[in-house]
Amino acid sequence: MKPKPIAYCFEEHDNNSIFLPKDVARLFCPRCGSKLTRDFIDPTFVPTKKTLDLSATLDGFAIASLRCKETFEALKVGGVRFRPISEASKFWLFEVLQVVKYDADRPGTRKEGFCSACNQFVSVIGFKHSNLQGLAALDSDGIYRTDVEFASGHEKAPVFIVGTGLAEKLRSAKLKGTYLDPIYPVDSAPSR
Numbered sequence: 001m002k003p004k005p006i007a008y009c010f011e012e013h014d015n016n017s018i019f020l021p022k023d024v025a026r027l028f029c030p031r032c033g034s035k036l037t038r039d040f041i042d043p044t045f046v047p048t049k050k051t052l053d054l055s056a057t058l059d060g061f062a063i064a065s066l067r068c069k070e071t072f073e074a075l076k077v078g079g080v081r082f083r084p085i086s087e088a089s090k091f092w093l094f095e096v097l098q099v100v101k102y103d104a105d106r107p108g109t110r111k112e113g114f115c116s117a118c119n120q121f122v123s124v125i126g127f128k129h130s131n132l133q134g135l136a137a138l139d140s141d142g143i144y145r146t147d148v149e150f151a152s153g154h155e156k157a158p159v160f161i162v163g164t165g166l167a168e169k170l171r172s173a174k175l176k177g178t179y180l181d182p183i184y185p186v187d188s189a190p191s192r
């Protein structure tokens, strides 16, 4: 019998854009180039691909369309924030506030090049479902981000995880640019 997913990764398509302006030096570690903050909004930002409801910038920010914002509001999803980019913009910064723990010391994930200037690893490579912690305790209608961010330097981004109930609703909503990747219980899915 096929096991049932216990949660889903909620993934978004790349939009080929960069959110943080490169010329604002205080946003980046001078030694390794990693982001030092996510608390900056460039009001002139417009994604290169404008037709996606949720998409990821090359520097690890999630960008939402009005349709995405209205869908999450209609579903009354807690723990997400849609930050306006500007009054005129048709896009919002999509932020997930609740956290799920990820054990980056387990096999399948590599941490490389600890930077003592910004106190983070330059690269965290290899996201593995079985390294997620405490999935059984998640709210079926909740959305979470991993406490670890993946990729290298300024590209690093968390992975979004949704409960099975919310996944069902998001599947019906058909937000353009989004994918749901099932996560199976560890003992039933040795390959992931």
Ligand SMILES: [Zn+2]
Pocket (backbone or CB within 6 Å): 029, 030, 031, 032, 033, 034, 115, 116, 117, 118, 119, 120
């Ligand atoms: Zn650094």
